[in-house]
Amino acid sequence: MLIFFLVVQSWQTYLDSSLSYIGLTRNDIAFRDDYLPRSAYRFAITDELLNNPLHAVDFVLSVDEMVWEPSEQEMYSRLIRLYNLKTENRKLDFKQKLRHSDQLVTEAFSRTPAELGQVFEDLTLFSPELTASIDEYRQSLNEYDSLTVWLEANATDVEYAKLFSAGAHLLSASLDYAEWLAHIDREACTIDGVVGNVVYYEKCDFGEIVVGDTGANIYTKDFAVLIDLGGDDEYRCDNEGGIHVWVDKAGNDMYKGGNYSIACGRFGVSILIDEAGDDTYSADAFSLGCGVFGVGVLIDRHGDDEYRGKTFTQGAAGFGIGILKDEEGNDLYGAALYAQGFGSTYGIGMLGDKQGNDMYFILSKYIDEGRYLDHHLSMSQGFSNGFRPNLPGGIGMISERAGNDYYTADIYAQGAAYWYGIGAIVEAGGNDNYLAYQYAQASGVHIAFGLIVDKQGSDNYVAKGVSQGCGHDLALGLLYDIAGDDSYVAYDLSQGAGNANGIGILVDESGDDTYSVKKPHNTQGYGNFRKEFGSIGVLLDIKGEDVYRTGADGTLWTSGEHGIGIDWE
Numbered sequence: 001m002l003i004f005f006l007v008v009q010s011w012q013t014y015l016d017s018s019l020s021y022i023g024l025t026r027n028d029i030a031f032r033d034d035y036l037p038r039s040a041y042r043f044a045i046t047d048e049l050l051n052n053p054l055h056a057v058d059f060v061l062s063v064d065e066m067v068w069e070p071s072e073q074e075m076y077s078r079l080i081r082l083y084n085l086k087t088e089n090r091k092l093d094f095k096q097k098l099r100h101s102d103q104l105v106t107e108a109f110s111r112t113p114a115e116l117g118q119v120f121e122d123l124t125l126f127s128p129e130l131t132a133s134i135d136e137y138r139q140s141l142n143e144y145d146s147l148t149v150w151l152e153a154n155a156t157d158v159e160y161a162k163l164f165s166a167g168a169h170l171l172s173a174s175l176d177y178a179e180w181l182a183h184i185d186r187e188a189c190t191i192d193g194v195v196g197n198v199v200y201y202e203k204c205d206f207g208e209i210v211v212g213d214t215g216a217n218i219y220t221k222d223f224a225v226l227i228d229l230g231g232d233d234e235y236r237c238d239n240e241g242g243i244h245v246w247v248d249k250a251g252n253d254m255y256k257g258g259n260y261s262i263a264c265g266r267f268g269v270s271i272l273i274d275e276a277g278d279d280t281y282s283a284d285a286f287s288l289g290c291g292v293f294g295v296g297v298l299i300d301r302h303g304d305d306e307y308r309g310k311t312f313t314q315g316a317a318g319f320g321i322g323i324l325k326d327e328e329g330n331d332l333y334g335a336a337l338y339a340q341g342f343g344s345t346y347g348i349g350m351l352g353d354k355q356g357n358d359m360y361f362i363l364s365k366y367i368d369e370g371r372y373l374d375h376h377l378s379m380s381q382g383f384s385n386g387f388r389p390n391l392p393g394g395i396g397m398i399s400e401r402a403g404n405d406y407y408t409a410d411i412y413a414q415g416a417a418y419w420y421g422i423g424a425i426v427e428a429g430g431n432d433n434y435l436a437y438q439y440a441q442a443s444g445v446h447i448a449f450g451l452i453v454d455k456q457g458s459d460n461y462v463a464k465g466v467s468q469g470c471g472h473d474l475a476l477g478l479l480y481d482i483a484g485d486d487s488y489v490a491y492d493l494s495q496g497a498g499n500a501n502g503i504g505i506l507v508d509e510s511g512d513d514t515y516s517v518k519k520p521h522n523t524q525g526y527g528n529f530r531k532e533f534g535s536i537g538v539l540l541d542i543k544g545e546d547v548y549r550t551g552a553d554g555t556l557w558t559s560g561e562h563g564i565g566i567d568w569e
Contacts, residue, residue, distance in 0.1 A: 011480070011507045012054070014542055018566050022558060029053055029503055029536065031474050035447060039420075040156055041319075041346040042392040044084055046420055049449055053476040053503060056449045060397065060424040064453075067325070067352040067399040072299065076171050079321065079348055082395070085161040089168045094180035095204070097173040098225065102206035102243050104166035105268050108159045109293075116154055116293070148387050155319055155346070158293060166243070167269045167295035167321065174245045174271040177227060181211070188213065193221025193237075199229070206243060216251075232277075237261070241294075244270040250277055252303070257283035265294030265320060278303040278329070285311045291320030291347065304329040304356070311337040317347030317394065330356040330403075336365040339380040343394030343421065345387065352399040357430070360398075362409040371411070375437055378409035384421025384448065385412075393421020393448060404430040404457070412439045417448035417475070427454040431484070434461045441467040444475030444502065451478045458484040458511070468494040471502030471535070478505045485511045485544070492519040496565065498527040498535030505536075510543040517549045524550040525557065525565030534561035541567045 016026055033050040049056050069075040073089075080087055092100060109116075186199040194210065196217030202209045207224025214230035222237045222244075230250040238261035246263075253274060255262050262283045263272040279300060281288055288309045289298035296317075305326060307314055313335050315324035322342075331353060333340055340360055341351040362378040379385055386393030396417070405427065407414050413436050417423035432454060434441050441463050444450040459481060461468055468490055469479035477497075486508060488495055495515055496506035504526075517523040525539035537560065546567055551557045556566045 011509055011540065011542060014540055014568055015505075015507070015538065018538060018540055018564055021556060021566070022562050022564050024536065024562060026054065031447070035474070036389065039390055039392055041152075042420055043082055043395065043422075045082060046392065046422065049422070049476075050447075053449065056422070056451055056476060056478060057453060057480060059422070060426055060451050060453060063395070063397060063424075064399045064426040067350060068354065068401065072175060072297075072325070073168070073172055076168060076297075079350070080164045080168070082348065083160065083164065085164065087161050087165040087168060089165065089172065092169070094173055094177055097169045098204070098206055098243065098245070101166040101170040101173070101269060104162045104169070105243060108163040108166065109267055111157045111159070113154055113157070116157075148391055152390050155293075158319065163269075163294065164321070167265070167297075170243055170245060170269045170271055171297060174247060174273055177245070177247060181227065184211070186211070193223065194219055235262070239264045239266065239268070239270050241267040243268055244272075246272045248274045248277075250275060252277045253279045255279070255281045255283070257287055259285045260287070262287050263296045263298035264290045264292070265296035265322070266292050267294055269295040271297045273299045274301065276302045278305060280306045282308045283313065284309070285313070287313045289315045289322050289324030289351070291317040291322040294320045296321070297323045298325070300326045302328045304331065306332045307334070309335045309339060311335070311339065312342070313339045315340060315349050315351030316342040317349040318344035319346045322347070322349045323352075324350070325352040327354045328356065331358045332361075333359065334361045334363065335380060336363045337377060337379055338385075341382045341396050341398040341425075342380055343384045343396035343423070345391040345394055347394035349394070349396045350399070351397070353403075354401045355403060357403045357405065358400070359406045360408065362413060364410060368411050371438075376410045378411055378413040378436070381407055381409055381413045382415045382423050382425040383413055384417040384423040386419030386421050386448075388419055393417055393419050395422045397423070398425045400425070400427045400430075402429045405432045407432070407434045407436070409436045409440065411437055414440045415452035415479075416440055416443040416445070416450040416477075418445045420447050422449045424451040424453070427452070427457070429456045431457040432459045434459070434463075436462075436467065437464045439466050442469045442477045442479035442506075443467050444471045444477040446473045446475060448475045450476070452480070454481045456483045458486060460487045460489075462489045463494060464491045465493045466499070469506030469539075470494055470497045470499065470504040473500040473502055476503045476505075478507075480507045480509075482509045483511060486513045487516075488514065489516045490523060491517065493522050493526075495524045496526070496537050496539030496563075497523055498537040498563065500528075500530045501533055501535050503536045505538045505540070507540045508542070508544075512544045513541060513546045515539070515546065515548045520550045521559065524548060524559070525563045526559040527561050527563035529561040537563040539565040543569045
């Protein structure tokens with residue numbers, strides 16, 4: 001069992017005092033963990049957080065630290081420990097790592113039925129981009145129960161320990177290829193699949209190895225190993241399973257792919273590292289650091305980059321690991337659904353951006369037919385999603401270290417989660433802007449954990465409802481803003497609201513803040529009474545001269561059964 005110790009911070013001391021005013025203690029902030037039998041796909045940390053929801057802050061901060069380990073090998077090693085699997089990482093040379101990774105991938109899927117390869121297309125809730133018509137999409141909804149039951153029964157046949165071990169070996173190979181490269185005999189030649197010159201080619205049992213020269217090359221073939229030494233290059237190829245290591249040393253490059261492309265680990269492992277240049281990445285569904293029954297890692301070291309995908313993209317995973325990590329530059333991220341730090345069942349989806357003023361957009365493409373005709377599903381930007389009843393959510397997260405960042409989405413986004421998932425955004429610096437509509441901005445829905453931890457900057461949060469620290473139906477939504485003069489704007493059921501036995505907490509530790517709402521009766525510290533038990537809602541502002549719709553500076557107010565707002569200074 002993983003244990004994350006609660007770090008005593010000042011806000012938690014204030015929280016204890018605030019809870020005492022409504023007759024509660026920290027021990028009352030808990031959920032039962034036995035609503036469903038323990039699932040093979042449920043992370044151990046999820047069970048721990050059901051018993052100790054406030055530990056979620058420390059957990060997401062620990063994952064944030066994992067993303068920025070000095071070595072990506074250590075980052076990956078720490079992430080896969082969340083699976084509690086016994087994995088390996090042997091000391092092998094470059095080509096031995098490639099060969100061994102390929103062998104491990106083959107062994108990982110040796111017992112799986114052939115139909116497993118079709119399940120993501122069939123379950124078009126995952127992949128509406130692959131659906132030919134809306135009628136097919138609706139038909140898939142009718143078949144939803146049988147598909148999820150089939151997936152629950154058959155996905156256990158994958159040997160995940162071997163699959164993730166293959167990821168460890170291949171990531172290591174992508175990081176230490178230089179020694180092998182220095183000792184090969186280079187000779188310029190031309191080959192099929194490359195427009196331009198290559199200086200090395202070899203056909204191996206695990207695939208083809210190609211080293212491109214410093215010119216502007218165009219690659220149109222799915223090589224297992226592709227190392228480009230420089231130049232403004234163009235990549236036009238998809239991934240076909242198995243193993244991939246692509247490294248581009250320099251140049252303003254363009255990556256174009258269809259479905260299952262560009263650092264997509266689908267029934268395999270795919271690693272792409274671009275070391276320098278202003279690059280453009282454009283692909284369709286399942287792409288750009290995506291793991292679906294596999295491991296996909298995209299790392300961009302330098303440059304102002306543009307990432308465009310459709311669904312299941314930009315650090316997205318289900319039954320695997322998907323990582324997109326950008327270390328420098330003012331970057332643009334655009335997608336449609338299940339993107340930008342998205343984790344579905346047994347998946348860890350991670351998007352890390354270290355520097356720059358970045359923009360995250362989720363397009364209004366898929367109408368939220370169950371609720372609105374004029375709003376769209378996003379399910380992105382630090383979001384996790386599970387499928388009832390027995391496919392729990394995974395871990396989806398954005399880790400941002402610096403810059404003034406913009407997040408735009410609609411429904412289900414920005415540190416939110418559904419059905420045993422954990423979704424989070426951790427922002428370390430900058431004046432950030434969050435815009436969404438519903439189930440967003442630190443919203444937990446139906447036994448889940450949605451969080452935003454924003455450490456610095458004067459930030460703006462704008463949403464309609466079930467947002468800004470809202471827990472709905474046995475879930476936790478926690479928004480923790482540590483510093484800056486912040487603005488919170490919402491309509492209803494937000495800003496520290498607990499609903500249907502949920503727990504919603506908004507904590508602002510310092511700064512002169514403004515809290516605006518349309519409906520004061522269920523916002524700014526609100527908890528209602530449902531199912532013979534009270535929900536808990538807390539709005540806690542510790543320092544600064546603040547403005548509220550419900551309360552006022554230096555006052556305390558209560559709302560609902562177990563709701564409290566309190567301005568301490």
